[in-house]
Amino acid sequence: MANHNKTAAEGRTFRRYRDGDSKPESWQEQIFKAGWSYKCPVYVQRTPTCQNGCPAGEDIRGWLDVVRGIDKPPEGVAWQEHAFRRLTRANPFPGIMGYVCPAPCEDGCNRRAVEDRVGINAVEQFLGEAALKAGYSFARPTKETGKRVAIVGGGPGGLACAYQLRLKGHACTIFESRAELGGMLRYGLPNYRTPPAVVQGEIRRIIDLGIEVNTGVRIGKDISFVELDQSFDAVFWAIGTQRGRIPDIPGAHAPNCIGGIEFLRAFNEGRLPNVPQRIVVVGGGDTSIDVTTVARKLGGVSATKPDGSPLTYTADMVTSAAVHSGQKVTLTSVLPVQRLKASEREVADAQSLDVAIMGEIMPLAVIVDGHGRATGVRFVHCMHDKDGKRVPKEGPEFEIPADLVVFAIGQVADMEGLEVLDNGRHAIAPGPGFQVLGQPRHFVGGDIVAPHLLATAIGHAAIAAEGIDALLRGVPAARRPHIDKHHFDIREHLRKNAKPVDGMVTSPEAVHNFENRSHREVIESDALFLAHFATTERIKREERRLVDLFAQGGERIVPLNADQAVAEAKRCMSCGLCLECDNCVVFCPQVAVKKVPRDQHAVGYYVTTDYTRCIGCHICADVCPAGYIQMGLGE
Ligand SMILES: Cc1cc2nc3c(=O)[nH]c(=O)nc-3n(C[C@H](O)[C@H](O)[C@H](O)COP(=O)(O)OP(=O)(O)OC[C@H]3O[C@@H](n4cnc5c(N)ncnc54)[C@H](O)[C@@H]3O)c2cc1C
Ligand code: SF4
Ligand code: SF4
DSSP, X not given: OOOOOOOTTTOOOSOSSOTTOOSOSSGGGGGOBTTBOSEEEEEEEOEEHHHHHOTTOOOHHHHHHHHHTSSOOOTTOOHHHHHHHHHTXXXXXXXXXXXXXXXXXXXXXXXXXXXXXXXXXXXXXXXXXXXXXXXXXXXXXXXXXXXXXXXXXXXXXXXXXXXXXXXTTOEEEEEEXXXXXXXXXXXXXXXXXXXXXXXXXXHHHHHTTTOEEEETOOBTTTBOHHHHHHHOSEEEEOOOOOEEOOOSSTTTTSTTEEEHHHHHHHHHTTXXXXXXXXXXXXXXXXXXXXXXXXXXXXXXXXXXXXXXXXXXXXXXXXXXHHHTTTOEEEEEOSSOGGGOSSOHHHHHHHHHTTOEEEOSEEEEEEEEOTTSOEEEEEEEEEEEOTTSOEEEOSSOOEEEEOSEEEEOSOEEOOOTTOGGGOOSSSSOOBOGGGXXXXXXXXEEOGGGTSOOOHHHHHHHHHHHHHHHHHHHHTOOOOOOOSSOXXXXXXXXXXXXXXXXXXXXXXXXXHHSOEEEOTTTOEEOGGGSOGGGSXXXXXXXXXXXXXXXXXXXXXXXXXXXXXXXXXXHHTTOOOTTSOOOOOHHHHHOTTOOEEEOOGGGOBTTBSEEEOTTTOOOOXXXXXXXXXXXXXXXXXX
16 A cells, blocks of 8 residues: 655655555555455565665664664673774774765665754764774784785775775785875875874774785885785775876966865975965866865965964964955866855855855866966856757856966876776776776775775775685685675674574574565665654754864864764664564554563564464554564465
């Protein structure tokens, strides 16, 4: 029959069915005869939409269940630690994620159909901060396999892969061409977005697993591909894309035209104490926004304090003075301003710093003076035709004067010395399981495959680590599932109750009528009983505007406290897994659903059905808020 859960936008109803709804929608439903059927409830675990949207593949519902108190920690372990350990099975950087992951998980969160998404990223940040404060470390492997893996690139992808492999007992050596580990986290994202203590703390915790680190070593130059290949049992490539793309227009190679990545790297290395007065940034994505906000933070070289006295370039003074200095930063994009690729929050930040944003204009040429230096950029208004191709609009060309031009239009990899891996497009092509095509002992992940997010690089690394582990153990790599995430394993919980009886091991696993479809099915909001959930406002973190941050210092995003984190986790509807609400027990007219005795209880095994009493009325399935109960063929 029709499910009349409505979305938040449609206005929620407390009815699952409308009056007069009596006709079955599908032949599967026709088995119901009046108030009974030949179907009985089975318990079906599915992947929640949040988890499906997390590129790192975190078991989000799992660690939220720990925070909200459904999944209890072992004796003597704090819930914060239990949740942290569950989360870090997939992603060893919860603190960093809390500051900079744009949280695609929240975009898909089913709770939106009630009133607003769950603040997953905020709870994750809380756990990351709590773990650093408490000094939780990762347990070193108890057994060494004797196998050695080289990890090329010490960014988030490389570090995440080293972490996963080390936990499996393999020796890992990271080769990083720069002086410090972190990749774009350290050299790309402006350091006011990623608190250094959090970045250093989370990297240190991984290295403390016993990982060898060689910084200042570029593979392909200091060590050749062949040498590396011969010295290790397997190699993981996470070299990212380290060069800004420069457009193919006249004048673009003038000495005062640079790539966005080069600009940000200079800032993060402290080599950029100030910038010239007029800066034109060509882009429209997150990198271009970072460039503009850094430029505003630094301020112009000729900036003076409001009282006219010269500046001394301590960070805060420069910033507050530069904001008043008349320094002009213009961001240009070929897209309309409302459709910039950068996130809304980043665009608002740039606007709060008086960055001028001009949409739908395309650069034609960089104008250079007699010394070959850029003095401006010539643009024309543009639009996109019906095939999405960019075309100039009729009308006059115009110039924007510039002392510095920054192109933030994408990055390319540096494949010098690594031509054997180059797929012809300055990237390394992955095969199944992120194995490099044609190189069975080599795996790849992160931006070098396709630039995206930190969480994406971390997700690739976890999958590649499983492939490398299989290779090193000499077993065939497991076939990757359709939904390739870290799934909650109910059997792990059920087995803890297994008891030997007369030489046989019995386990609720055998009796609990349970099916795990997490690897192939996602549970959407229309499969939930949304009316169960009272409207509860999302607990928001304090997110400070950059203009205030630069003037006053401190952190950009203020983490939740423990009470807030628990309250926010309680908003999670536990989509696709029992949330221990008792509805099915209370509403079953046959008293066929019973709570599992306390000493046998496990997460996902909270209730059980007496199939001798069940008449298949499907009331339990209708009132299950989490969509965990499905009517299956039974006796
Ligand atoms: C300006 C900017 C802002 C961003 N903001 C965000 C954000 O807010 N949120 C988000 O989720 N993502 C963001 N990203 C994307 C994110 O930073 C990347 O997706 C992520 O860092 C990719 O990780 P990686 O390990 O693949 O590559 P990288 O982080 O690039 O690390 C690769 C490492 O390999 C090293 N290396 C390269 N070649 C060699 C070699 N031959 N030998 C040895 N070492 C080598 C490099 O020095 C580098 O340290 C941003 C990216 C940029 C550029
Ligand atoms: S890593 Fe990003 S996408 Fe994944 S749970 Fe955290 S915030 Fe969500
Ligand atoms: S309600 Fe909870 S389980 Fe469901 S999608 Fe949102 S965070 Fe995930």
